[in-house]
Structures are given as C-alpha cells and as structure tokens.
Amino acid sequence: MFKILRDLLRYNREFAIGFVLTLGVFLFALAHFWAPMPDSAIYLLPPDMPPSAQYWFGTTSRGQDVLWQMSSAIWNTMLFGITVTILSRLLAVAVGMISGYLGGKWDEALMTLNDTMIALPNIPILLLVYFVMRDSMSWPVLAATAALLGWNYDARLIRSVTLSLRNREFTRHAVFAGMSVPQILIRQHLPYVMPVIFFTAMNNLIWAIGLEVTLSVLGFSDINRPTIGGMIYWANQHQAIIAGIWWWIVFPIIAIVLLFLGLFLLAISVNEYIDPRSRLSRMGA
C-alpha cells in the first residue's frame, strides 16, 4: 500500500497534485475538531468583520468565524458526499453484477426497477422526503435517500461490463472449476469492474455534494448543521453579496472547487493505475 502510494506520487503528476490538494482540504476540515468555539454558536464574535490578522477569512453577519465555519462545513459536506457515494456504489455494484451475471428473470426484474428509478425526478422526491420527515430530517436520512436515487445509471454500466465478462472463456472455466457465483463475481469479475466503480464514484461524489448544496441553499436540510450549502443559504438570507460581505461566499466556493479538483485528479490517476490493461503491463504481460 505504502509502495503504491510512493510510486504514484513519484511517477504521476496528476496524482501528486490531486493528493496534495485533497490532503490539504482534508486536514483543514479535520481541524474543526480543535475549533476554539462550537460551530453552532452564533453572535459570539463581532459580525461582518472583513478578513484580517485576527479573523483570517472574516466573520459572518451571524457573528461566526468563516474559517472555523468552513472547516466544519467541508467536513460535514464531505462526510455526506462520501456516505452517499459508498452506499450508492454498493447498490450499483450489487445490482449491476447480479443482473449482468445471472441474466434471465433476475436481469429483467432488476433492470425494470433500475429504469423506473432513472425515470424518477430526484429533487422533487427529496423534497417529498423532506416534507414527510420534517423535524426528524437528519443528514444520514438525507444521505440514504440520495444513495437510493444515485446508483441506477452506474448499475447499467456495471451490468454491461459484467455481461461481457460472463461470455469470456475464463468465466466458463471458473464454473467448471466449481466456483460459486459469489466467488466468480468477487474474485474473477470485480477487478475488471473496479475502474468503473472508481470513475463513477467521482461523478457520484460531485453529484451528491451538488445535491446537498442545492437542497441546503433552498433550505431543505438541517440548517443548523454547517455545510457548504448551509453557509451559502445563510449568506443568502443575510444578503451577503449585496451587503458586500463577499468573504462569506467566496471562501467556501474556493474550498469546494479545490476539493473537486483534487478528487478529480486523484480519481483519474488512480483509475489509470488500477485499469486492468495498465496493471497487466506493470506485471509484465
């Protein structure tokens, strides 16, 4: 593991830049655990202070330090995004591989479900969930709902990869070697599906964070918990741009852009590394 990391850092510039960016943003987000004040406290500091030596990124109209708000917000947004991504990847892999490998009735049933989900509009459903849940709406519920909406396109992609693997001779050979379906799927097919998972994970993460921002900006989330979207929501509520409190909006946006960029570079370089063809070339095939 350490060796892989070292090789990637040394020989792949995209990975090195992505790694530094993501690590920087991550360490910044991690810092919120040592914040001098709780992130939910308001009017603790003088409001609307521009960036200065004392308040590096200024303070909000609600008397919060933008620096520490951002630290918490990025942490929460990342946590949300990663939770959605992991859950939806698990769903996409399970549905895609089972549907592609077993075929027949399984395939029909799962793909009907899949296509129905594709046809459903995301935002209205999330709003519906919000209105039903109301006060008990918490970020894990939102994450679970988003995950349920975010797997279907990728399941189709994974299904098509599995479908072509199923017809490869080594799959027939595995069957005659007595391997069970889970063994074939996990040991034989998963290495070929991994690049698809990684690549779609990146898209999914961006989609999930975007979704969180959208919902928060509209106020349809737990607004007392700082997130990037939540910060923009409050900034909007206080008409920060009109009032000239630009630092309330600009710094969170810079942070999220850096995070996206870092994750994107990481994804493409890791993808190149785990791609079966590149793997085989390194093994000397």
Place this chain on the structure above:
Amino acid sequence: MLSVVEKTPLSVDAAPVLKVEGLKAYYQMNYFGVRREVRAVDDVTLTIKRNEIYGIAGESSSGKSSLIKTIAGAITPPLRVVEGSVKFDFGGKVLDVYGEPERMKKARWQHLSYIMQGSMNVLNPVRKVKHAFHDFAFEHMGLSERAFRERVEKHLQRIGLDPRVLESFPHQLSGGMRQRLTIALATVCEPDFIIADEPTTALDVLVQQDVLALIKDIQRRMGASIIFVTHDMTVHAAIADRIGIVYAGRLVEEGPTLDVFRQPQHPYTAHLIASLPRLGDKTRRSALPGKPPNLAEPPSGCRFHPRCPLAIDKCKTDNPPLENRLSGRVACWRAGEVAAA
C-alpha cells in the same frame, strides 16, 4: 547433401529489393516506475531479392510481427528502432525507411503494400467494396474516375472475382471472397513489394490452397517480391522460395525452402519440421521441452540453449553469429551436428 532437387525457378533477377541491416527494434516502456525493454527485433540482417517469396516463420511473440512492422515502417511507440537500417530499392529508386519518413509515406501502396490477417479490418462494414478501392488506390494511380474503374474491374477479373462485388457490402461476401478482395486491394497498384501477415490463418481449410495459389499467381505475373509471415510451416513449404526462422527476436536460420525442410541446420528448425504431423502417420512425435523465452529477459548466449538438445557450455555464454553455411545461413555453434541429432 547440397540443394538436392530442383532449383527454385524464380530467382531470375538477383538484385535485392530489400536490405535490412543490423536492425534492432525494442519496445521501451515505463509504467509507474516499472521500466521494461522488450527486444522484439534483435540484430536482424537479411536481404530479399526481386521476384521472390520470402517466408518468415516463428512462434507467437517470437518477434516476427514486430519485424515486419519495422520493415514496413509502420511502428508506433513504445516500439522504437534502436539501431540498423531498412532500405528498399525499387528499380534504382532507393528508399531508406528510417532515413526519409516523408518519401516513405508516398511510396506506400505504390511500391509497397500489405495483405493482412483479418480481412474485415481493411473493409469497412457499412460501405460498399468499391469505396475501399477508391480510398486505398485512387490517389496513387493518377487515373481518371472511369479509367480507374476499368482498371479495378480488370484487376478483379484477373483475381477471379466478378466485378459486381464492387457494388456489394463486405458482409454479403464469404470469408474466402473477402480475403481475395483484400489481396485485390493490395495488388491493384501493382506494387513491387508485398507484406503478407498470416493471410491464410483465419481462413477455412477448404479455401486455403486457392488463396495461396492466387497469391503466388499474382506475384509471378507482377514480378513482385513478397515477405510472407506465418507460423504454419506447411504454408511455407507450399509457397516460400526462401525461409527465415525467427526465434526470440533473432533470425536463427535462413535458406532455400527445400534445403531448410530437407536438411535443417538449426536444432530449433529441425524440431519444428520433425514435429509436423502428417496425414497417414501415427508414429509418436516428441515435443520440445521448456517454454518460449520472455523477450524482456532473454536467456544469455544462444537464446535457444535452455531448450536445445545439443546445447554445450559455450551456448550458454556466447551468442552464435548468423553465418553462411551450405546453401543458407545459420546461427548455431553446433550447426554441423544437427542433422545427426
């Protein structure tokens, strides 16, 4: 026993059309710090005469495909020419493939052409056959549209195809007809030199002989030279005037077909020929031990020594040079003792 039976009837004009000298072409790769160098073509020197069919025999990953790609000037990274030269002589017009890449481009299809293994790679499945002829040859021939069409139709008849195939799509034709078409495409400009890469491998057994006869017939009528690559020794027996045997990126033996078959000088060639099964013979044939070498880490000395029944200590350390012997050339320290083995 020197060249026993008939002399090959075709070596009329002895001027070489192709001269390959000390050619080395390596795959040089670098994946995340893992550097690899595969010596696919390692110090190959050969000449091909006008009007000759030169067969190149070798196993998969012996470097025979890399060799012809390098000869054709059709290499892309990571394959690179490290040393040596490839020079064509088209009737006094000398062309250095790795010296003048611009002139090389112009010479394609006019002097030099290819017959490839998968005919479908050449023919576009959604376009009529006539477009393929137009795309490949029209520009080079400098004829009017009508004269070009007439020329193509005449050429197809010569090959034994109804000119109506021009109006059909590739999928409407049988495998044998498609292969004939690719031969027609490769020869319509009457090139001086044809590179044929396993042209009969993907064909049904029943049409193989006809396609070979066609290739030889066209070659004889046009007076072209052909470099013919296949792993199938029986095809070489049927069509090649001379054979070069490639093992692990090196030319290990070369000679007139008949002599190579009757009196192989390299132990590898001897084995290849002795192991050929023939209809009506059930006597047990032995197999070579070991495996073909990895070209990234080839064995020291003679690359065949780990599998060679005649290997001595010298073979492990010293690489035998390709030297003239009897009617051909051979690279083996014990060439004289091979027939006895």
Place this chain on the structure above:
Amino acid sequence: MSALLELNHVNKDYAVGGFLDRSILHAVKDVSFKISDTAPEIFTIVGESGSGKTTTARMILGNETPTSGSLTFEGQDIAKIRSRADKLKFMARVQPIFQNPFEAFNPLSTLDYYLYSTAKRFLGLKRKTEIEAEVDKALNHVGLSLAEVRGRYSHELSGGQLQRIAVARALIPEPKLIVADEPVSMVDASLRMSIVNLFRDLRDTLGVSIIYITHDLSTAYYISDRVIIMHKGDVVEAGAAQTVLGNPQHDYSRALASAVLPPDPVLARRIIEEKMAARG
C-alpha cells in the same frame, strides 16, 4: 458394454435474424454416437467453422440444451440436470478444455486459484495440505509441479504450459470424459505436440475418454481412435480414424483431406502449381 455418453438423434436449432427476416439455423442435425465406459478412447469431431462441432461440445457439457433428441451421460439426461448439487456431480465426471489458454485463465487471477477451487469443491477437501497434495498430483500427470505454478499469473507462462495446467485442473476430480474444443489451435507449434501426446497418455494411463474437437486433420489422424466429420450440422462420415481420414468416401471429407497441405516442399508446391494451372 454400457454407454458413458450417448447422443441420440440430437438436433439444435437457433433462431437467427431480426424481426422481419427471422429464420431457423439448424446448427446440429440428427447426430448420434456412443462412447463406451469400458474402453477409453479419443473420439474426434472434425469440422470447419459453422459445422456444428462447437455446439455439439456445448451440449455435451450441458451449456446448451438440444432442440430435440437426447444426450445421456451414464444413463442420466444431461439437459435435465438442474440443481447445483447435481451439476457439481456431473462436472466432476465431465470436464472441458478450452481453445485459448490465455482466455481460459483470468489474467488478473493467479492460476492456482482455479486448481485449489476445483480440489475443494469436487473432492470436498478442507485441509490446505490435502488440497495441495491433490493439485500437485494432478500437475505431475501433465509434467508440471505445484512449485512451478503456485502464485503465477497466466502471462508468466507459455500457451503450452497453460494448456497443460488446464488439463491438470480438469483431471483433479478424476473425470471419465474430457471435452477439448480446439485445444491446440492457439498453442505454438513447438509445444503443440506436447498437448496432443498428453491426451494419448491420459487415455492410456488414466482411462479417460476424450472428445477432441478440431479442424486440423493431421493431429486428428495422429491421436484419434474414432472420428466423425461434420459439415453444416450433418455428420457426413463416421468411423475408425484410419478409415475415415485415410480413405474418405464422402465428397466433403475428400475435399477436406485434400485441402491438407503436406509438410513437404516438393509435394506442397506441386499442389499449388496445379491450382495455379487450373486458374489459367
């Protein structure tokens, strides 16, 4: 003599084409033959692409079901094997060898995984030492040992070695029948004979019957006891190898036999010269 494998008027049709020009392709037509369970033999199916030989093999392995007729293995209808337990029992008796050894092993998986899995599943072994002993024994049959194979990937070995590992794997459950579909067509010439000879040895020493499927008449003649020649789904000729391949009667088998180029420059050249003369 009871039958190990019996094909009884087997037919297989496929629907081909789209919605408008649907037609039926008769891939296999009325094929019948029997392989004895007391006298192991190498039974060869010769044919070109589209002859139905691969479809026949897939039906014998239970990967396809016949449209009509029956295939029985040791008295049991192959098409009626459904449950996983029955399938495993069947696979322990009938094992395949595939055409392309580089395709038959997953390039990203170690080779020994296939061997261990076979030993675990079909022999019911649990202890690592027992499994390794069985695998090693099977590899010894093909002239290899576990030490040479352990932890290796397919790209590290040659086609001939891989094909021998595939044979060793198929031998682990001690099958009665091996179905080999074009097992040497992708193997290098210098290694081809080692595979073909191996089949002979398996028949003679282990008493395994082998269904050898090929388009190559020379190796068919070299190893077969009995041969059938298939053409467009029909069996055009059947019988002892020497008779069918040495003295073919049917027009198609004759054409096939005369299409084989002799490995001799003088004879082969004469054939090509004749063909050229015929072209005019």
